[in-house]
Amino acid sequence: MSAPQSITVSIPPNPPRSVKHVPRRQTQLAQTVSQPSCTLIQPTVRLPASHVLRSGTQYQYGHLVEYRRRNQALYKTFRKCYQEYIANKTLDAASKKELDAIRVSSEEFDELVVKKELRGKIELIRGTIVFNVWTVFPHGTVITWLSRHVDNQDTNELFDSGTGVRKTCLFDRANDYRLSIGTW
Amino acid sequence: MIIDYPLAPGDTKQPDVHWSLAKIHIPQNLMANFATDPTHGNILAAFCMEVAVKNESIPTLVDTDVPRYFAATAATRCWIGMKIFIDESGKRNHRWYAAQVDRDWDPNTNTFLNTTTENPASFPRVTRNNQLLTVPIPGRRFQIDVQRLIHPLPLPPNQPAYFYIDLEAFRMKVLQWLL
Numbered sequence: 001m002s003a004p005q006s007i008t009v010s011i012p013p014n015p016p017r018s019v020k021h022v023p024r025r026q027t028q029l030a031q032t033v034s035q036p037s038c039t040l041i042q043p044t045v046r047l048p049a050s051h052v053l054r055s056g057t058q059y060q061y062g063h064l065v066e067y068r069r070r071n072q073a074l075y076k077t078f079r080k081c082y083q084e085y086i087a088n089k090t091l092d093a094a095s096k097k098e099l100d101a102i103r104v105s106s107e108e109f110d111e112l113v114v115k116k117e118l119r120g121k122i123e124l125i126r127g128t129i130v131f132n133v134w135t136v137f138p139h140g141t142v143i144t145w146l147s148r149h150v151d152n153q154d155t156n157e158l159f160d161s162g163t164g165v166r167k168t169c170l171f172d173r174a175n176d177y178r179l180s181i182g183t184w
Numbered sequence: 185m186i187i188d189y190p191l192a193p194g195d196t197k198q199p200d201v202h203w204s205l206a207k208i209h210i211p212q213n214l215m216a217n218f219a220t221d222p223t224h225g226n227i228l229a230a231f232c233m234e235v236a237v238k239n240e241s242i243p244t245l246v247d248t249d250v251p252r253y254f255a256a257t258a259a260t261r262c263w264i265g266m267k268i269f270i271d272e273s274g275k276r277n278h279r280w281y282a283a284q285v286d287r288d289w290d291p292n293t294n295t296f297l298n299t300t301t302e303n304p305a306s307f308p309r310v311t312r313n314n315q316l317l318t319v320p321i322p323g324r325r326f327q328i329d330v331q332r333l334i335h336p337l338p339l340p341p342n343q344p345a346y347f348y349i350d351l352e353a354f355r356m357k358v359l360q361w362l363l
Contacts, residue, residue: 126198136238138361139200142266143235145357146349147201150231150328153347156340158330159203159231 070111074102078112078129085120085131103127199253202229205334217336219259228259230333231347236267242281246309254287256298261287261335262328264349268358269314278362279314281307282351284326296335303327305351317359324351 050060081095091099104112109124121132143163151161204227205218219228232253236245245265253260262284269279284303287296305326307315315321326349331339339345 136270138268138358139235139237139239141361142237142268142358143200143233145354146233146235146264146266149349149354150201150203150347153344154203156209156343158206158209158334158340158343160206160227161201161203163199163201 071102071108074104074108075112077102081129081131082118082120082122085122089132091131100128104129199229199232200235201233203231203333204229204259205337209334209337214336219257230259230261231328232260232262233264233266236265237270240267242267242309242314246283250285250300254285254298254300261296261333264326264328266354267314268317268362270362276362278317278359280317280355280358281314282326282354283307284328284349286329286332289332294336317355317362321352321355325349326351 050058052058077095077098081091081099084091084095104124104127106124109129112118113122113124113129121134123130123133125133147161147163154161207227210218210227220226221228234240234245234249234253240249245267249265250263252258253263263286265281265283265285267281269281271277271279283306285300285306286303288299288301289295290297303326305324328347328349330343330345330347
């Protein structure tokens with residue numbers, strides 16, 4: 001992935017609804033938009049460090065305010081699926097197809113699921129959000145055994161080990177096991 | 185434990201287990217030798233494992249996944265893949281496959297290449313009837329060169345030069361789980 005490029009654009013007077021925390025007068029100013037090369041990530045809007053009122057008073061901001069526009073399509077689709085999942089513990093095929101069509105970045109998954117500590121078994125697997133997907137025994141058990149086998153030989157703790165799979169729970173690496181039938 | 189570990193920038197592949205060199209061991213002047221994830225600044229994994237039971241077939245595991253692990257943008261220097269074939273007939277004739285692949289090293293230029301070599305301890309690639317889990321393989325093990333994983337850092341004085349995966353111990357453990 002190449003480094004983000006900075007370009008200057010003029011934001012229209014009526015900002016998109018998702019940028020709801022931006023005061024109207026500020027949006028009329030020229031803003032810097034950091035345009036990532038990856039299309040999954042929405043542009044980051046950086047507000048100017050200061051602005052001048054008509055009275056001539058200049059306000060200096062003590063910090064750089066950054067807004068990341070929410071991927072509204074993803075948010076809506078995920079919310080619909082999540083509500084279905086919580087209510088019925090399953091998803092209908094149409095909702096699943098809709099969600100599967102959207103590629104999700106780690107950052108988006110963080111915002112949608114991890115930071116909100118949502119209930120249930122929700123994972124990001126290869127750019128797709130999946131609900132209630134369980135590995136087949138002994139998948140998780142093998143992972144844990146191999147991990148421990150190597151870690152025990154790393155006497156100087158040269159390495160940080162972990163699992164690449166995004167999970168809502170830190171303890172379900174050996175996730176072949178449900179706590180009991182019908183539970184998450 | 186570090187979670188959220190894409191294999192390489194822009195690649196959504198996520199290893200089942202990974203080891204990346206702890207930043208604390210890397211002097212600032214050598215930091216540039218270790219690729220990082222631009223999003224989080226994490227050092228990318230040098231040693232990865234992929235475990236498959238139901239999900240990945242051997243062609244996916246070996247032909248599709250391995251090139252991704254050793255792509256130019258990935259930092260993988262050693263990969264181990266394990267596949268357990270569960271016998272669903274109830275006869276418990278479970279089978280398995282294990283392979284180790286290392287990134288090639290050019291001693292003349294002192295650089296890692298984008299080519300790989302399969303470790304001789306790897307199981308033969310067959311289209312059917314993989315190794316039976318009940319057949320012992322005493323002494324067979326994978327050997328992971330720690331110096332290669334941490335290059336260009338020197339090996340700490342009391343650090344074992346190799347990590348070993350004892351395949352016979354692993355086989356017995358899996359057999360025990362599946363009985």
